[in-house]
Amino acid sequence: MRSLKIIGGHKVILLEGLHKHFGHLHVLKGIDLQVKTGEKLVVIGPSGSGKSTLIRCMNLLEKPSSGKVVVDGVEITAHKAPVAKVRQSVAMVFQQFNLYPHKTVLENLTLAPTLIKGVSKEEAEVSGMAILERVGLKVKANAYPSQLSGGQQQRVAIARALNMKPKIMLFDEPTSALDPEMIQEVLDVMVDLAHEGITMVVVTHEMGFARQVADRVLFMDEGEVLETGTPEHFFTNPTHERTKLFLSRIL
Ligand code: ADP
Numbered sequence: 001m002r003s004l005k006i007i008g009g010h011k012v013i014l015l016e017g018l019h020k021h022f023g024h025l026h027v028l029k030g031i032d033l034q035v036k037t038g039e040k041l042v043v044i045g046p047s048g049s050g051k052s053t054l055i056r057c058m059n060l061l062e063k064p065s066s067g068k069v070v071v072d073g074v075e076i077t078a079h080k081a082p083v084a085k086v087r088q089s090v091a092m093v094f095q096q097f098n099l100y101p102h103k104t105v106l107e108n109l110t111l112a113p114t115l116i117k118g119v120s121k122e123e124a125e126v127s128g129m130a131i132l133e134r135v136g137l138k139v140k141a142n143a144y145p146s147q148l149s150g151g152q153q154q155r156v157a158i159a160r161a162l163n164m165k166p167k168i169m170l171f172d173e174p175t176s177a178l179d180p181e182m183i184q185e186v187l188d189v190m191v192d193l194a195h196e197g198i199t200m201v202v203v204t205h206e207m208g209f210a211r212q213v214a215d216r217v218l219f220m221d222e223g224e225v226l227e228t229g230t231p232e233h234f235f236t237n238p239t240h241e242r243t244k245l246f247l248s249r250i251l
């Protein structure tokens, strides 16, 4: 069997010259980005700046118009790349939880590992129950999504992603659809996860979360990365006027 070329070393995500067009709309305008193994990257920026498109390119939910995406050493934009295999190691959590409504919480957790990874049902249930315990929802294993609050549903969505044992977790505004009183319980789960060393890319407006866990914050505007830096840099000394304006509006 042909061996895959390993690119990028300890960089688990590598984007090079990434462009995305939707018809005439130029949404990503040449993004270069490297995410290190274990890094927590928080992506901020105004609505419509391309944040979702950017992270969706990291698992090819969106196909870039040009440029290169390398995930865990494999160039997934290459011809005949093993996209399905790489996707197994990149989990995504969305603003809308997208749980399977006719499956119980535990079934939501065991479906992908058994169908896609070939894990046995028993094994997927054991690991699923352990993860549910971790997110504080073991007692809800046999409930259906409609019987849960929004915060609980999003914690199940995170648990479901974790039961695939991913190397990378992508979060696209995971708390934006939640009632205010439910935001913290989801952020707590994410903070707990961050302390475990998994690589995380998080699009969020939760600046408290960014301060607490981000190794690096990236500010996007109109399809470009305008500024990156540590949370300290961002919140005390942003360079660009547009960054300052954005922060003044959301803080
Ligand atoms: P953000 O997540 O920062 O709000 P998005 O990446 O969702 O930004 O969108 C960036 C731009 O691309 C927006 O103008 C949006 O309307 C457009 N866009 C996103 N997805 C599509 C699509 N599937 N088809 C056409 N336009 C899209």
Ligand code: MG
Pocket: 051, 052, 053, 172, 173
């Ligand atoms: Mg978005």
